[in-house]
Amino acid sequence: MDDVExxxxxxxxxxxxxVEEYAELLEGDVLECENCGAYLEILSLDPIELVAVEGGEDGFYVLCPRCEHEIAVEAEGESVTCDNCGYTFTPDWSEVEADEDDERDYRN
Ligand SMILES: [Zn+2]
Ligand SMILES: [Zn+2]
Known part of the structure; x- marks a missing residue:
């Protein structure tokens, strides 16, 4: 039998x-990516769908448009509240996605 990819x-x-491990997984279980160390929660099993939870090396981060504080984002598509200045906004998710593979040196 093949591994689940x-x-x-x-x-x-x-x-x-x-496959033996896959058979024991439940939705909501958390795996760790061996490559980047991200924690990945299982959203669904068939087909398998993972979402990053905190702990990964680069998770999702957006900059507050008001004070430029870096905010960790848990769920894509939701508005976030800056924990520095309290400003609530909806990030541009297409940009967050596009940044992932490119250089991430936006912090100077
Ligand atoms: Zn990874
Ligand atoms: Zn802010």
Missing amino acids: TVCPVCHDPIYIP
Whole structure:
């Protein structure tokens, strides 16, 4: 039997899960990506769908448009509140996605 193959949503590296292990997984379980160390929560199993939770090397971060504080984002598509100045806004998610594979040196 083949391993179940999926892709890390953070680093886009393939992740292979042995079938015996896959059979014991439940929705809501958290895996760790061996490549980037991201924690990946299982959203659904058939087909397998993973979402990054905190702890990954580069998760999702957006900059507050008001004070430029860096904010860690948990769920894509939701508005976020800056924990520095309290400003609530909806990030441009297309930009967050596009940045992932490119250089991430926007912090100077
Ligand atoms: Zn990864
Ligand atoms: Zn702010």
